[in-house]
Each structure stands twice: as C-alpha cells, then as structure tokens.
Amino acid sequence: MQRRTFIAGLGAVSALPLTSRHAAAQEWPDRNITMVVPFPPGGQADLAARPIGLALSKLVGKPVVVDNRSGAGGSVGNAAVARAAPDGYLLLMTLSSLAVLPEADRLYERPAAYEVDQLAPIARVLADPTVLAVPANAPWKSVADLVADAKARPGVIPFGSSGPYGTLHIAMEMFAAAARIKMLHVPYRGAGPAITDLLSGQIQALASAPGTLKQHVDAGKLRILANWGNARVPAFPEVPTFIELGFKDVEFYIWAGLFAPRGLPADVTTKLRNAMRDAMRDPDVIRTFESAGSPAAYQDTDEFSKFVAADSARLVAITKKIGKV
Known part of the structure; x- marks a missing residue:
C-alpha cells in the first residue's frame, strides 16, 4: 500500500469558539484531524484535500493531516474511514467511484469492502467532467x-x-x-x-x-x-464533448467530496459543516482550484447528500451494464 502524509499548517487565524468543555463531542477538535485520501498524490481527491486541509486547520485550530492511503482503486482508504469511530477525527476526501467499488466487489462475488451508507456526506468540493x-x-x-x-x-x-x-x-x-x-x-x-x-x-x-x-x-x-460533460470545459473551450461527437450516452463527472463515518454526533457535524462552508469561501482555496482548471463546486450537506444518492444510483446502473471487464 502506498501511503503519504502531509500536515496542513495552522497559520495565525484563531480557532472557532468551543461552546462547552463538558462533553467530548462538544470539545471537537481537541487533537489533530486526519483526512484520508484513498489515492496517491497527484489526482483529483488529492487536489481537493490539500487546500481544504490548510483552510480547515486555520478554521478549527488543529492540524489537519492529509493521509494518502491508496489501494484497490480507492477501496482501502474508503473502507478505513467507513469502519472508523464516528468522532470527527478521521475524515475522507474521496471521488465518485465511492458507489462503484462495492458494486464491483459484488460483480466478482467478493464481500464488499464497505457500503456507501456507512459514510455521511459533509460537503462537495469539486465536480468536473472527465x-x-x-x-x-x-x-x-x-x-x-x-x-x-x-x-x-x-x-x-x-x-x-x-x-x-x-x-x-x-x-x-x-x-x-x-x-x-x-x-x-x-x-x-x-x-x-x-x-x-x-x-x-x-x-x-x-x-x-x-x-x-x-x-x-x-x-x-x-x-x-x-x-465527458454536457458542455465544454472552461479550461479547454476548444475541446468538444462526447455528446457533440455523437456519443449521446457518454457522460461522466468526477466529483470530490468530504465524508465522515456514519453516526457523527450532531454538534460535531454542525461544526464541521460550518467549517467546510467557510473553507470553500477561502480566497486561497478558490484561487488554487481555479488555477488548476477545476473551479470549486461546493454543495452543503443536505444538497450533497441528495446528489450522492442520485449519482450513486446512476453509476451503479452503469457498472452493472458494463459488467465484468
């Protein structure tokens, strides 16, 4: 397994106020947070995680460690977070293959490494046509x-x-x-x-x-x-879509989003959700994504949850249609 760790800097911005010191969940975060990227450095999930990790570090007052846990097309890292304690200290920045990989296990009659419903969507970060x-x-x-x-x-x-x-x-x-x-x-x-x-x-x-x-x-x-989109990509405006070229059903988007283990306490979810909203407004985050040719495509928790459900259903159907390859 290839694994690489990166610690996001804190900067000089003060931490978010903590409303209570009585319950462990209310003290979140009181130690480092790990954001798992289930792929090696250099891909879309890694592109999303690093500026977000830096912004979150400043907002919540604790380092966010970006941890590349690659293997099995993303299953290794996805499963690690899916099985983790829902305490807000192990998060996942993953891609649209999240729903495909368990279905692929089933195609080959293997036990699924994880299920999508073991993970709770927090925020969508990027969404680009491939x-x-x-x-x-x-x-x-x-x-x-x-x-x-x-x-x-x-x-x-x-x-x-x-x-x-x-x-x-x-x-x-x-x-x-x-x-x-x-x-x-x-x-x-x-x-x-x-x-x-x-x-x-x-x-x-x-x-x-x-x-x-x-x-x-x-x-x-x-x-x-x-x-693979339904419109031309701003970064490459001269490049046609597959739909333009007559491949009407060839449409695919690669989105990156933040997840937590299902069962995260409500107050931790709220703090993380608010921190992600602010992180996606950070000028450094916006600038990083735009300079890379992948503009931010933020969705808050409720909207992202609906998006994941709809996109997962579509991708599972596509996976079944492709079958074993």
Whole structure:
C-alpha cells in the first residue's frame, strides 16, 4: 500500500469558539484531524484535500493531516474511514467511484469492502467532467482518429486508470462500449502515477479531471481530445464533448467530496459543516482550484447528500451494464 502524509499548517487565524468543555463531542477538535485520501498524490481527491486541509486547520485550530492511503482503486482508504469511530477525527476526501467499488466487489462475488451508507456526506468540493488526454506526440488529433486506430488494432492501445472500476476506468469503459472498440486497460493506484506514465509514453490515453492535466497541456506535453460533460470545459473551450461527437450516452463527472463515518454526533457535524462552508469561501482555496482548471463546486450537506444518492444510483446502473471487464 502506498501511503503519504502531509500536515496542513495552522497559520495565525484563531480557532472557532468551543461552546462547552463538558462533553467530548462538544470539545471537537481537541487533537489533530486526519483526512484520508484513498489515492496517491497527484489526482483529483488529492487536489481537493490539500487546500481544504490548510483552510480547515486555520478554521478549527488543529492540524489537519492529509493521509494518502491508496489501494484497490480507492477501496482501502474508503473502507478505513467507513469502519472508523464516528468522532470527527478521521475524515475522507474521496471521488465518485465511492458507489462503484462495492458494486464491483459484488460483480466478482467478493464481500464488499464497505457500503456507501456507512459514510455521511459533509460537503462537495469539486465536480468536473472527465477529459480524455493523450500524449502531445500521439498520432491522434481527434476522437475519430483514436477510434479508427483502436478498431484497426483491437486490444493494443494502452490506457491508464486509477484502478479497476475506479472513476477513470468507468469513464473509459463507457467510451469504449459506445465506440465499439477494445483498448488495453493498465490499472494504477491512482491518477497521479497514471499521469506520470502517460507523460512518459508508457500508456497512450487517460481519462482524468481537468485540474490534474491542465499544467501538462499548457506545457505542451499532453493533448485533450474530448470531455465527458454536457458542455465544454472552461479550461479547454476548444475541446468538444462526447455528446457533440455523437456519443449521446457518454457522460461522466468526477466529483470530490468530504465524508465522515456514519453516526457523527450532531454538534460535531454542525461544526464541521460550518467549517467546510467557510473553507470553500477561502480566497486561497478558490484561487488554487481555479488555477488548476477545476473551479470549486461546493454543495452543503443536505444538497450533497441528495446528489450522492442520485449519482450513486446512476453509476451503479452503469457498472452493472458494463459488467465484468
């Protein structure tokens, strides 16, 4: 398991007032908070966690430790938080694959590592349509070029993912099924290592969030062929959507959101919810996301809970349709 830890600085901002010192829940937080990212550094969840961790540290007055616990496409980190004590000291910044991974376990008749209802949504942070990237020196200038080559060489062109049935894998399988092509799946522990190998030419295609790719596109190292959204991405306005290109059912979004173990005390939930609201207004957080090409897409707890339920149902249906791969 790859694991990396980062401690967010406190800065000089005073802590939120604590209303009582009588109950343990009311004293939250009285020690460091760990925010688990279930992927290696360099991906969308990591992009979301680090500026949020810094902002939360200033707001609640205790360090927020960003802990990369990668493995099994995100299942290892997701499960660790799902099984944790609901005390507000172990949180999860995860992606839309949250609902897909237990369904994938069921497809292969394995016990699910966790269930979505073991986790309580706190706030959505980012929500981007996935984009399709290839090396700048690749021969394909369009999706049509890639499809024609893949049909001529079925199962040969390697594409990366964040792990089997992770967000990046599901997006590519949707496209491949719609285009009636077969490519070679090369799974990684997360988007960060996959991007490294895309840049070196070890793989030839990758679906990922705009914010993880923009710097490499700007540097002339990668080319974006299409996006999985229902509108063009502001960071890449010249890039068409798959829907524009005639793939009407190829639509996928990679969102990042904060969760806690189900059963978090109400007063801790309120403090965390309020702190997240303020963190998402922090100019440094906004600037970091915008400069990466992934504008903030905040949803508070109630709205995010409804969003997760609807998106999970849609992704589970897609996973069942794709089946074993």
